[in-house]
Amino acid sequence: VGVRTNLGGERADGSFEEFFTSAWPWAYRLAVFLTHDSSAAEDLAQEALASMSRQWGAAERPEAYLRRSVVNLCWNWHRHRRVVARRLPLAVSDDGYDAGFDELADALAALPYRQRAVVVLRYYGGLSEAEIAAALGCRPGTVKSLASRALATLAEELPR
Amino acid sequence: MSTEIERRISAVLQRQADAMRIPSPGAPTEVAVGTETHDRRRLLPALVAAAAVIAVIGGVVVANRRDASPTVGTELGPATTMTASSTVAPTTETTAPRTSSTTGSTVATSTTVGAADPVSSTLTVSYLDPPVVYQPQVEFTVPRVGEVGGLPRRIAINATHVVFVDATSSQAVLIDRANGETSRVTLDVVPVDVVLGTSNVLYGLVVPELGGPIEIVAIPLDNGDASGHVAASTPVEPAKYTERAEEMFGLGADGIIDRTDGTLLLPYLAGEAGPPARSNGETWQYVQRSYNPTRFTTIDGPHEWLPVITRSPDAPELYNGDPPAAPSSDGGATIWTWIGPGLADGTPTGQVIGSLHPDGTGSWIMMPDGYGWEVADSGPFGTTLARTTDGSIEFATIPPAEPATADLVPAAFTETDELGDLAIGVDRNVTPRGPTEQFLELMRQRLQAQPTTCDVPTTVTRRDALTLRITFGCDDSAGGIDYRIVAIDGTGTFDVPIIQRRQLCLRAAVGELCT
Numbered sequence: 232v233g234v235r236t237n238l239g240g241e242r243a244d245g246s247f248e249e250f251f252t253s254a255w256p257w258a259y260r261l262a263v264f265l266t267h268d269s270s271a272a273e274d275l276a277q278e279a280l281a282s283m284s285r286q287w288g289a290a291e292r293p294e295a296y297l298r299r300s301v302v303n304l305c306w307n308w309h310r311h312r313r314v315v316a317r318r319l320p321l322a323v324s325d326d327g328y329d330a331g332f333d334e335l336a337d338a339l340a341a342l343p344y345r346q347r348a349v350v351v352l353r354y355y356g357g358l359s360e361a362e363i364a365a366a367l368g369c370r371p372g373t374v375k376s377l378a379s380r381a382l383a384t385l386a387e388e389l390p391r
Numbered sequence: 392m393s394t395e396i397e398r399r400i401s402a403v404l405q406r407q408a409d410a411m412r413i414p415s416p417g418a419p420t421e422v423a424v425g426t427e428t429h430d431r432r433r434l435l436p437a438l439v440a441a442a443a444v445i446a447v448i449g450g451v452v453v454a455n456r457r458d459a460s461p462t463v464g465t466e467l468g469p470a471t472t473m474t475a476s477s478t479v480a481p482t483t484e485t486t487a488p489r490t491s492s493t494t495g496s497t498v499a500t501s502t503t504v505g506a507a508d509p510v511s512s513t514l515t516v517s518y519l520d521p522p523v524v525y526q527p528q529v530e531f532t533v534p535r536v537g538e539v540g541g542l543p544r545r546i547a548i549n550a551t552h553v554v555f556v557d558a559t560s561s562q563a564v565l566i567d568r569a570n571g572e573t574s575r576v577t578l579d580v581v582p583v584d585v586v587l588g589t590s591n592v593l594y595g596l597v598v599p600e601l602g603g604p605i606e607i608v609a610i611p612l613d614n615g616d617a618s619g620h621v622a623a624s625t626p627v628e629p630a631k632y633t634e635r636a637e638e639m640f641g642l643g644a645d646g647i648i649d650r651t652d653g654t655l656l657l658p659y660l661a662g663e664a665g666p667p668a669r670s671n672g673e674t675w676q677y678v679q680r681s682y683n684p685t686r687f688t689t690i691d692g693p694h695e696w697l698p699v700i701t702r703s704p705d706a707p708e709l710y711n712g713d714p715p716a717a718p719s720s721d722g723g724a725t726i727w728t729w730i731g732p733g734l735a736d737g738t739p740t741g742q743v744i745g746s747l748h749p750d751g752t753g754s755w756i757m758m759p760d761g762y763g764w765e766v767a768d769s770g771p772f773g774t775t776l777a778r779t780t781d782g783s784i785e786f787a788t789i790p791p792a793e794p795a796t797a798d799l800v801p802a803a804f805t806e807t808d809e810l811g812d813l814a815i816g817v818d819r820n821v822t823p824r825g826p827t828e829q830f831l832e833l834m835r836q837r838l839q840a841q842p843t844t845c846d847v848p849t850t851v852t853r854r855d856a857l858t859l860r861i862t863f864g865c866d867d868s869a870g871g872i873d874y875r876i877v878a879i880d881g882t883g884t885f886d887v888p889i890i891q892r893r894q895l896c897l898r899a900a901v902g903e904l905c906t
Binding site for chain 1 (some may be wrong): 399400401407411
């Protein structure tokens with residue numbers, strides 16, 4: 232379940248330029264999943280990478296650092312937009328991204344932010360509980376709890 | 392069943408990801424000097440280019456003039472601030488920016504040396520992307536006698552001692568930096584904006600309450616019977632010094648100087664000497680060409696730093712301006728200011744300290760908001776921080792000649808807490824600070840008073856070096872809404888509540904609160 236390379240592999244070498252090249256697509260995708268706004272996602276992914284560029288070489292695991300930055304920035308974006316949790320509409324942007332409208336996708340989009348982040352990082356990113364916990368800044372036990380609740384919610388939406 | 396859900400989730404996510412068109416990071420950068428706004432989409436290419444340059448030059452000074460690219464000087468810059476724009480002289484020496492993790496949101500820069508031109512460097516800091524937070528380590532604690540106020544105006548350091556002038560008791564408290572031992576000297580007069588000479592002579596400004604001349608005085612502190620008595624004094628211009636910035640006076644080569652313009656105000660007493668000469672032969676004085684600091688330069692002109700400071704829109708205007716630059720022992724200088732929003736009483740927050748390095752580069756660090764630390768004195772003997780606590784004054788030092796270090800902080804921490812508009816604004820000057828539990832109860836009550844539902848996220852998080860996450864569980868099963876603390880994750884053990892940026896944060900004994 233999940234494809235590990237989707238959300239960033241190990242750093243190729245010491246070059247931020249190369250890291251940027253490899254990280255940009257998945258950072259953007261992650262931000263789209265978490266914001267459902269392709270324009271905002273572009274900004275936020277860039278902001279996360281910009282933040283990294285200033286401290287490049289300091290993070291032992293830049294991909295983990297970037298994941299956490301994107302997750303945090305997307306959360307801030309939600310707060311600043313005063314988006315109140317429930318039922319975010321699924322994005323259909325003008326740049327060709329059509330997320331589809333099947334029930335499961337709708338249910339995914341409607342998950343509370345942290346549950347959605349856990350699901351995306353787990354089932355799109357293929358990350359472990361420990362890695363997700365690091366990205367969300369919580370304990371692995373919290374990840375388990377969030378994942379469990381998310382799956383329970385999604386199970387109700389699954390067409391039978 | 393769970394496996395089927397997981398499989399379908401993965402499929403849905405993958406399908407959505409495949410449908411996304413990945414945009415290019417943006418157009419070439421066009422960031423104008425002198426503007427405070429930017430378009431992030433235009434900035435990334437510059438950062439990538441900068442990173443590539445950084446990787447190539449590796450922080451080493453590039454002295455090969457023929458190989459130095461002008462673009463190095465014009466494109467480097469932190470993401471949330473502006474970049475330097477320097478004229479590339481026919482003879483160019485380019486210095487790589489510092490890329491250390493310890494320097495936070497900093498620096499920029501590009502230095503350009505012409506035959507007679509100063510090296511110009513921008514030094515950027517913004518409340519939108521604060522620099523890394525420095526965690527002061529208490530070096531010694533001194534009981535305070537009475538009420539204290541304006542710590543920076545009453546504390547000074549030299550190589551061996553720290554002095555604190557206690558106005559309540561009219562005493563100078565001299566503290567040995569090696570062991571924290573204190574001695575008290577009763578003073579004839581109580582000066583402010585003090586400077587401590589190399590032989591423990593206290594210099595400072597005396598402003599009579601009932602009028603009369605404003606004077607700079609010299610008072611020996613460990614000279615036998617002469618201790619505590621004014622040994623020399625000279626009047627100064629009232630118009631110039633009645634209202635003045637902090638740390639306006641410093642140690643010059645021959646006596647106490649006005650750091651803003653280098654004026655010698657009072658020669659050293661016999662036997663007193665200036666601070667030891669710098670290894671690079673530069674003077675101890677820096678000139679702040681504009682009093683609203685936009686430019687610092689060494690008096691003899693080899694370096695010029697151009698601070699670009701973006702403050703919160705709610706930052707109070709400092710009545711007396713920022714303190715002038717203080718020389719540091721490495722041939723550079725230290726500046727400090729405030730970038731956060733002001734408190735209700737006008738107190739500035741978010742103190743940042745900029746180190747102007749002798750190679751023309753610079754870096755910023757930030758004081759942790761809410762802990763009371765502030766710069767008390769800075770000079771060739773380092774930068775001393777001080778704060779008042781119940782019944783005492785604590786001191787910490789940022790070592791001279793090197794930028795302070797701090798832990799790497801993931802991402803920029805936000806201007807407000809995650810609780811956003813649910814956050815509780817409490818003035819920092821609430822005294823006495825109540826027990827943590829009172830604040831927790833207050834927060835719980837405020838949460839309950841919000842017109843919201845249990846779907847609203849109820850987590851308070853700080854993302855600075857003292858990350859603390861407090862999760863309130865929401866329960867509406869009984870018809871109303873009730874919040875309870877269900878988890879606290881902290882990185883340290885704390886015992887008092889703090890206010891950061893007018894938002895309530897909690898420092899707590901984690902173990903106690905988790906029970």
